[in-house]
Amino acid sequence: MNCIGLRLALWSLTSILFLPMAQAAPQYAATIVVPDAYSFESVTLEESGNLQATQRDAYGNITSLAWRPEEGWRTIGPWVNPFAPLASQGVNVSASNDAGLWAGNRFSQGQGTTLVVGNASGITATVPYLSGREDKFMYARSINPQGMVVGFLALPNNYADGTASPPYIDPETGSVLVDPVLYTRNGNAAFVWTPTGGTKVLPSLPETYGTGSSAYIMSEATAVNNLGQVVGTDELFGGGTAHAFIWSEANGMRSLGRLSGYGRSLAYDINDSGVVIGKNQKFGVDVESAFVWTQTDGMLALDTLLASADKAKVGSILNAKQLNERGQILAVANTGSNLAYVLLTPVPEPTTQGLMLLGLISLCAVVRSKSR
Numbered sequence: 001m002n003c004i005g006l007r008l009a010l011w012s013l014t015s016i017l018f019l020p021m022a023q024a025a026p027q028y029a030a031t032i033v034v035p036d037a038y039s040f041e042s043v044t045l046e047e048s049g050n051l052q053a054t055q056r057d058a059y060g061n062i063t064s065l066a067w068r069p070e071e072g073w074r075t076i077g078p079w080v081n082p083f084a085p086l087a088s089q090g091v092n093v094s095a096s097n098d099a100g101l102w103a104g105n106r107f108s109q110g111q112g113t114t115l116v117v118g119n120a121s122g123i124t125a126t127v128p129y130l131s132g133r134e135d136k137f138m139y140a141r142s143i144n145p146q147g148m149v150v151g152f153l154a155l156p157n158n159y160a161d162g163t164a165s166p167p168y169i170d171p172e173t174g175s176v177l178v179d180p181v182l183y184t185r186n187g188n189a190a191f192v193w194t195p196t197g198g199t200k201v202l203p204s205l206p207e208t209y210g211t212g213s214s215a216y217i218m219s220e221a222t223a224v225n226n227l228g229q230v231v232g233t234d235e236l237f238g239g240g241t242a243h244a245f246i247w248s249e250a251n252g253m254r255s256l257g258r259l260s261g262y263g264r265s266l267a268y269d270i271n272d273s274g275v276v277i278g279k280n281q282k283f284g285v286d287v288e289s290a291f292v293w294t295q296t297d298g299m300l301a302l303d304t305l306l307a308s309a310d311k312a313k314v315g316s317i318l319n320a321k322q323l324n325e326r327g328q329i330l331a332v333a334n335t336g337s338n339l340a341y342v343l344l345t346p347v348p349e350p351t352t353q354g355l356m357l358l359g360l361i362s363l364c365a366v367v368r369s370k371s372r
Helices: 003-017 308-314 350-371
Strands: 027-034 042-045 051-056 062-068 072-078 091-096 102-108 112-119 122-127 138-143 149-154 184-194 198-201 214-224 230-236 242-248 252-255 264-270 276-281 288-294 298-301 316-323 329-334 339-347
Touching: 027 308, 027 329, 042 316, 042 329, 091 138, 091 149, 102 138, 112 138, 112 149, 149 230, 184 230, 184 242, 230 276, 242 276, 242 288, 264 316, 288 329, 316 339
Parallel strands: 138 214, 184 214, 214 264, 242 264, 288 316
Antiparallel strands: 027 339, 042 051, 051 062, 062 072, 091 102, 102 112, 112 122, 138 149, 149 184, 149 214, 184 198, 214 230, 230 242, 230 264, 242 252, 264 276, 276 288, 276 316, 288 298, 316 329, 329 339
16 A cells, blocks of 8 residues: 555544444453452453452452553552541442542441442542431442442332333333333332432333332442443342343433343443443343443344454353443453453454554655655
């Protein structure tokens, strides 16, 4: 390819990269990063694509480790709890972010579990319970840089969703099967809390409660991105039916669906591109399949997005647990001999293609300059 051809290729690629389009699911390359998932106590995926982990020995001592693609795992030293001062105050931090914000719980005897939110200086907010519930608890699962906290809480008995829940409309007949005003629910509910708006209970999905007028539902919000999009799971207790959901203030509640042959879907993470990850489960048997969901493609099994060589290497992807802004996924796979942690990286990465072409253009310019 000559310099003119390279310029045309770069122009074409740039046009494609910067077109305003919905995020689509890519193909993934797989790397086994922990051959035995049970050998580590925790593994965390960073935005850089590196990993942090902790490992506990037979004496209960916890060690910190770090993983880099070019060097593998190395031991950092004894694990140090960054929230030790809060732990001494009876606060258990369950969610934090790179902006230094955190959310957690403080147990008070006879008062239940209180949700508390704070920063590096300490507690900045104590969130009141919903009234009318004896079992008082609120648990945080995720907090974004804007201070939005999501998790689950105990509902008051016979909590009425009212008009917050849309009616379930039969797609074939168009008839309304559930009157949302009459719909009540019990159990746990996903919530969103913001410093200015307080606590908002997320409505249950019509797909979950079906045609009944009341249900015992266990719903939970598990992650929130910088745009305020929330994902989690809405589950009918006792029936086993579960739906992964996505919620936002602008678009409300939406089911992400389920893979064919599976009765349960659970969402665990979302990035700012709106990509969602999680897993599907079958009823009555221990069968799982990890998924990735995008606005363009809907829900897809991660197994179907691996090259044959990677699929042979990692086996079946059971559970997608964490996701970064580069689109990399930390998942658990059944390799046939062990459960392993695997790192899935989108290929080809558009940014990599662009950098390669920019490099070729620069080389072309140097050659032309020397020829002159």
